[in-house]
């Protein structure tokens with residue numbers, strides 16, 4: 591079998607188009623312009639790429655983008671003061687503090703300081719708790735993008751065997767919550783899982799969010815399974831010496847067995863940014879007491 595390649599880039603472009611349409615309507619009918627504030631502390635090159643892409647796509651969707659670049663030596667107090675200003679600013683509907691943060695700053699403390707209604711990353715405890723109890727929350731962008739691709743390909747996810755590899759707060763755990771909410775039978779695997787290959791072989795849905803290039807190989811994949819590769823790993827190409835992006839799945843061998851698979855790049859990554867814009871629109875609508883775009887939420 592040769593897997594269908596799920597085009598995350600095209601899917602993300604469709605979502606951004608939808609967001610842009612609704613943003614234009616908000617402006618026309620209510621005079622509201624959604625605003626997204628992105629805070630970057632330090633100069634991590636990968637983070638700079640994401641922040642640049644987010645800014646560009648935010649503006650293209652007709653939203654306001656507020657970028658805050660702070661030096662690497664910024665104190666926790668200074669960052670908390672900025673978050674407080676953004677919480678109070680009515681032009682800001684969404685706040686994203688790029689992770690990871692430098693060592694002198696406690697990320698949990700910063701996330702806790704963000705107004706949950708503006709927490710478009712969905713990392714605040716109150717959004718985490720709302721998601722876990724099946725209530726209306728702001729849902730983390732990466733898992734939300736993965737869920738959209740899975741529903742698009744499979745329709746109902748009810749009763750399906752899903753294995754999530756990775757249990758981080760930003761990907762693995764919220765992914766498992768979303769799959770559970772869609773009535774999958776969910777297994778969460780991690781570094782202590784015994785016989786990971788055997789566990790993954792049961793899955794009709796595999797979500798790999800580990801950070802280990804090519805760890806998941808085709809012999810782990812149940813024939814016909816849908817494989818969502820969240821991993822973003824920069825490796826040096828042995829032949830050219832240039833760095834390139836690869837996922838957590840060995841694409842060639844997995845694609846030979848799977849029914850469908852997301853590529854890296856061009857899979858989950860672009861969906862993450864599209865969902866960030868969708869969450870910003872959702873947060874704006876909720877703040878204004880307007881109906882929210884249901885097809886863009888989980």
Ligand SMILES: NC(=O)C1=CN([C@@H]2O[C@H](COP(=O)(O)OP(=O)(O)OC[C@H]3O[C@@H](n4cnc5c(N)ncnc54)[C@H](OP(=O)(O)O)[C@@H]3O)[C@@H](O)[C@H]2O)C=CC1
Pocket residue numbers: 732755756757758759760761762779780781782783786799800801802820821822823858859862
């Ligand atoms: N495309 C996108 O938009 C995004 C991509 N990413 C990428 O996704 C990947 C995961 O990110 P993130 O969740 O933040 O990473 P973390 O490092 O926070 O978590 C990694 C998880 O993988 C598990 N793990 C590590 N080694 C193994 C192993 N050998 N076998 C099984 N499980 C293992 C860890 O287990 P344990 O808990 O036991 O240590 C942990 O739960 C990274 O490549 C990251 O760059 C992240 C965010 C967004």
Ligand SMILES: Nc1nc(=O)c2c([nH]1)NC[C@@H]1CN(c3ccc(C(=O)N[C@@H](CCC(=O)O)C(=O)O)cc3)C=[N+]21
Pocket residue numbers: 639640643686687688689690711731732822835854855856857858859860862863
């Ligand atoms: N508060 C916070 N929220 C995040 O959502 C967050 C974060 N911090 N820190 C870092 C991770 C990582 N992340 C990505 C977003 C887009 C791509 C993306 O667009 N990737 C492109 C390639 C981009 C490139 O070429 O580097 C692709 O896969 O096609 C990747 C990774 C969001 N994260």
